[in-house]
Amino acid sequence: MEKQEKIDILKHIIQIKSVNDNETEVADYIASLFEKYPNAKVEKVNYAPNRDNLAVTIGNPKGQRLGFSGHMDVVDPGDLSKWTHDPFGGEVADGKIFGRGASDMKTGLTAQVIAMLEFLEDGVELPGEIRLLATVGEETGEYGAATLTDEGYADNLAGLVISEPSGLDQITYTARGVIDYRIESTGKAAHSARPQNGINAIDNLMVYYNEIQKVMAPFDKVNPILGGVLHNVDLIEGGEQINSIPAKAWLMANMRTIPEYPNQVFYDAIEKLVAELNESPGFDLKLSYSFPEEAIPGQPDAPLVKLAQKVSKETFGKEAQPVGSGGANDGAEFLRAKGDFTSIVYGPGSETSHMPDEYVELADFLKSIDFYKKLALEFLA
C-alpha cells in the first residue's frame, strides 16, 4: 500500500466522531476495507445501537492465532477553544496528524488494520491466523472487550497485542486492575438545631471512610513492578444546606489492584464492612461498582514480550523495555477468555492523549505498521 493511502485511511478514521458512541461508523469503514478480500472473515458484534465491535480474522486456521486489538471510541475533545486544529479534521502538519484519537488510539488501530490489509494485498501465506478485535467503550469501561470475550471471540488466542499508545520504547506486559465503587449513605433530614431528630448521612459516610482504611491496611503485598494496592476516595458529596442535617451523601473510591490479589478479595472486604456498618443503628449504606477490571499479571520474559522487544529494535533501532501500567486496558477483559495467553500493549502515540491538539508522528505510524507485520510473521512462524 502506498504511504499516502495509509495516511488517508488514518485520516478518515480520525474524522469519524466516535466520542464514547458511534463506533459502528468506524467498524463499517474498517469492514469496507476488507471487502475485496473474501478470505477475510468480518464479523460485527453488537453492544448497543450504533455501537458495534468488529472482529476480522485472516490467515491459516490450522496455525496459531494472534490477536490484534484496539478501541474505536475516543474521549470528548473538551474545550474546543484550546485546539489549534479541528479535533475531527485529521489535519496534517509538520509530519504529524492531529485530532482526537490520533494518539489514543486510532493510529495504533489503523496500523494493525493496514498490517493485515498488506498481508492480504501481497498474498502473504500466513502460517497462522491474525484476528483483529476492534472494540467499543474502552474509555468508559471496557465493555466492548467484555462483550467480545463473553461471545468467545478472544478464545484460544496464542497471544494478544493491543495497540494502545505505550510509547514505542515501552512494552506494557503487566497492569493494575481497577475497582471503582460508590457508597451511598442515606440518613434523615432534620433542622441542625435538633440533630437528634435526624440521621446525619455525612457522619455515617465518614465512619465508612475511617473503617475502610483499616480494612484495606492488611492488603500490604507489593508488586515489584506495579507497587502496592491503592485505595483513594476521589469524589464525595453530601448535604443540602448548612442548617439541615444531611439526608444523603455519597463517595466514590478508586482502587488500583495488583496481580497478587484477585479483585474478589476486595469485593468481599468492602461488602463485609458495609454489611457490618448497616447493622449499626441509623446506618443505611449502599454499595455499587462501575466496570471493575482484574489486574494483568504478565511475565517480562514471556516469549511474546521478548519477541516484541527484538522486533522493536529491528524496526525502530532501539529495544523497547517491558513495563507495568497503573491503568487497566482491554486486555483485562480478553484474559477472561478460554486459553492462556500473553497480552501486551505496544503502539504509537504521543503524550497528548485526552488533551487538546492530540497528535501522532506520521513516521511512527508508518513504522509501526512494519512492526506489527514483522511481529505477526515471527510469532506465527
Place this chain on the structure above:
Amino acid sequence: MDQQEKIKLLQRIVQMETVNDHESLVADYLATLFQPYPNVEMTRVRYKSGRDNLVVTIGTDHHRQLGFAGHMDVVATGDPQKWDHAPFSGDITDDFKMVGRGASDMKAGLAAMVIAALELLDQGEPQHGQIKLICTIAEESTMVGSEQLTKEGYLDDLDALVICEGSGLDISYTHNGDIDYRVTSHGKAAHSASPEMGVNAIENLMTFWHTAKAELAKFDETDAVLGNLLHNVTVIKGGEQINSIPAEADLEANIRLIPQTPAKVVKQRLEAVIATLNQQPGFELDLEYLLVGDALPGDQNGDFVQFVKRETEAEVGHEVTLSGDKGTTDGSKFIDSKGDFPMVIVGPGSNTAHQVNEYVDLNQYLKAIELYKNISLKFLEGDN
C-alpha cells in the same frame, strides 16, 4: 388607628418582597409613617444599596430607654406552587389569619412594634423615657444588620430589649448561638494510578473533621435549658473525577453554641485545629465563617422576664410559657453591645416560620400591639 388600618399596614409590609435583600422597601415605608411626628429621630444605617437598617428613637426624656427589635428580611418562599395563597399576597383567610412569607417570621412582630409606637405618639407618649425601634436587615442570613448596629453603638443606651420574633406570644428568654463555617482543603491533582504525585484533598478534609469533632467535643458543659454544644457537618463536596486524586474539597458545618461556650472561644479552638493541621506536610486548609452569633444567656427569674410575663399573661388571659429556644435571633449580635440589658423574645406568630402557607393569627397580632404599648408605658414609667 383602627383595626382595619393596622391589618392593612401589616399586609403592605408582607407584600414587600424582602427575601434576603431589598429591606429598604420596608425601611422607607416605616420612615414615612413616623414622618409627621416631632420628637422622633430616624436614622437610616446603610449596609449597602437597597439594604438599610432603620433606627427610630421616640421621646426626648432620658430616664430609661426600652428597645423593640425586628428584622425586615424574610427567607425564600420555596416552591410557590405549594402555597395555597401567593406567598407575597398577604391574603386574609376566613378564620382571620394573614398568609404570606414573613407573616409569622416576623413582619407581624415588626408591624406590631411600629404601630404600638405610633399609637403612643398619638397619645402624646412617651412622656418618660425613650422607645427605640431597631429594624434590621439580614437576620435570616448573616446577621450583618444587627452586627452593624451593635458595633455602631445603637444599642449602648438600652435598659431592656424586646425582640418581637413570632413566638406565638409565649416567651423565650435564652437561646442558642450559631457558628456556621466552611473549611476548604487544597490538595494537588494527580492521576489516581500515581497518588504519590498528588495530595488528596478529601483525605485531609476527613482528618480535619475527625480532629475538629474530637476537639469541640471537649466543650462538654451542659446548659440547664439549652443542653449541650452541637457540632454537625451538614454539607460536603470534593473531587473532580473518579480517576483523579482530588485537588479540592470543602465541608460546611454548623455549631450550636450555649451561653457557656462563647463564639470567640469556640472559634479560637477551631482555628487552633486548622493551624496545627496546616503544619503537617501536604495540609492546606482554609477556614471561613459564614455566620457567627453568640448564645443569648437569660434568667427566667430576672425582673424584666417576669415583668414581660405578667404583662403578656394579662393581655392573652392565660399562663404563658418561659423557655429557651434552639434558633438564634439578632440578640446573638446585640449582646456584644456595651450596655448590659435584659432581652426577651415575645411576638405574634405561628409555628409556620420558613414553611409554605406561613401565617399569623390576626387576633394575636392585634393583641401584640396592645402588649407592646403596655410594656412600654409601664417600663418607662416605673423601675421594674
